Amino acid sequence: MSLENYGILKGKPKDWKKGKGKNAHFQILVHDGKSEHRVAVNVNSRVAPSELLYFVDDNFIHPIIEKLPELEMGYRNVDRSSRDLRLDYVRGGLFDTSKMVPLECDIPGPSNDLNELIQKYVDKAADMDGGMLYAFGERWGPESFLPDSFFGFRPGSGIHDIHMNQGNSEKWQADDAPYQDGGLLIHLPEDDRWVAIFLAFQSQCFNTDDFTGHCLPDAPVQKKPETASQECDVKEPESIDEGSVLIVGALVNPEGTDSGKESVTLFNASPKAIDLAGWSLKDAAGRKSNLKGKIRAGSGTRILFSGKGVILSNSGGTISLYDNHGNLMHEVNYSSREVRSGWTLVF
Structure with missing residues (x-):
């Protein structure tokens, strides 16, 4: 590819x-x-x-x-x-x-x-x-x-x-x-x-296959110099199973001005609290809003959009949720027929 x-x-x-x-x-x-x-x-x-x-x-x-x-x-x-x-x-x-x-x-x-x-x-x-x-x-x-x-x-x-x-x-x-x-x-x-x-990126290599562009088996990955800052040498966050956090609602067309009022509601279906640091939501055009905070087990949280990231189109679209590893965790679609002023869509 x-x-x-x-x-x-x-x-x-x-x-x-x-x-x-x-x-x-x-x-x-x-x-x-x-x-x-x-x-x-x-x-x-x-x-x-x-x-x-x-x-x-x-x-x-x-x-x-x-x-x-x-x-x-x-x-x-x-x-x-x-x-x-x-x-x-x-x-x-x-x-x-x-x-x-x-x-x-x-x-x-x-x-x-x-x-x-x-x-x-x-x-x-x-x-x-x-x-x-x-x-x-x-x-x-x-x-x-x-x-x-x-x-x-x-x-x-x-x-x-x-x-x-x-x-x-x-x-x-x-x-x-x-x-x-x-x-x-x-x-x-x-x-x-x-x-x-x-x-x-430092994770990439420069000895690649002429056809696929993949790293060749003997290709060393770029190493970070020992003299560089060690701030990033931290333990990778624990991975979360797909479907643990779900998109359950979206206010696509708020009453009045949309900016700062559009929102998505997430629900944590897992048995443990999940830290949303590094997670993100994207709209159909690829605009992204980063998430933060924790969501307790069996609880929901409402994410308000400022208008500088995700924008929910009244003509229909897709909302995608990604974890801190960039993995797609949940995705929903909606059509223009479902959008009503002031009403939250339920997925």
């Missing part, structure tokens, strides 16, 4: 937001001359070690940069026959992967973390006449007329998986394939140079 919608987004960066917390993303607002898009760049992993590996070439030279300026603005899907427009960290001759090092995303002080490193070059492209960003990864959207959850433009649209997409650990092996790695290439015409930003 591989990424279904791999391609390139070309546009002018306009704004950005730093990523914080588990599974943090540096968010970039890009305009293609007609529409806006969001580029979601992983800067932290929710799986320890949390720091991503990175490599920056601030004078990048490679045959691919001769083809990129010819592309039209906006998103372009790149099929597998066009390898010259696809990134591959292992086979593409892009850079020396042994030079990738881990870096935290949020460190007190200026110009010392991964957020600020990406921001530095995005700002250069935004401020420079003709400065252009090319994001390689997987597209999502357009999301009907729903607003983007970070920048508010409509319809929501963007690109993610801006990192190595092969050599994954067993849990994410389904996303493996050669010639589909993500990354950022930034053209700074006034400086007559290109900047390349490449990212990978």
Whole structure:
């Protein structure tokens, strides 16, 4: 299996937001001359070690940069026959992967973390006449007329998986394939140079199968340097059986303004209390709201949405519950016919 919608987004960066917390993303607002898009760049992993590996070439030279300026603005899907427009960290001759090092995303002080490193070059492209960003990864959207959850433009649209997409650990092996790695290439015409930003998770390997992209049996997994912070060396939380926590209700269409009033009700059917730290809810468009707190055995809890994550569409949709390992625990669907103003749907 591989990424279904791999391609390139070309546009002018306009704004950005730093990523914080588990599974943090540096968010970039890009305009293609007609529409806006969001580029979601992983800067932290929710799986320890949390720091991503990175490599920056601030004078990048490679045959691919001769083809990129010819592309039209906006998103372009790149099929597998066009390898010259696809990134591959292992086979593409892009850079020396042994030079990738881990870096935290949020460190007190200026110009010392991964957020600020990406921001530095995005700002250069935004401020420079003709400065252009090319994001390689997987597209999502357009999301009907729903607003983007970070920048508010409509319809929501963007690109993610801006990192190595092969050599994954067993849990994410389904996303493996050669010639589909993500990354950022930034053209700074006034400086007559290109900047390349490449990212990978420490759980990934760089000795991969030419056909599947899976780690080869003798491939060592990237190790966290002994000198790095040991904050992430913690015991993995105990796994919870699927169906232990269920989605039992949803207020999709509150009376009055929806923002801050939509909610989902969860029920713990198991015989023990469950800590929801690291759990999340997602809507049909993939927007996510993180959960926290504990839910007692045989009890329920109501989750209110702020409007910055999950948005429940009145025209029908899907609500999915994920545990702290990213496993799907429960999922429900509803149609527009079931939605009534002020009424909670019961599943």
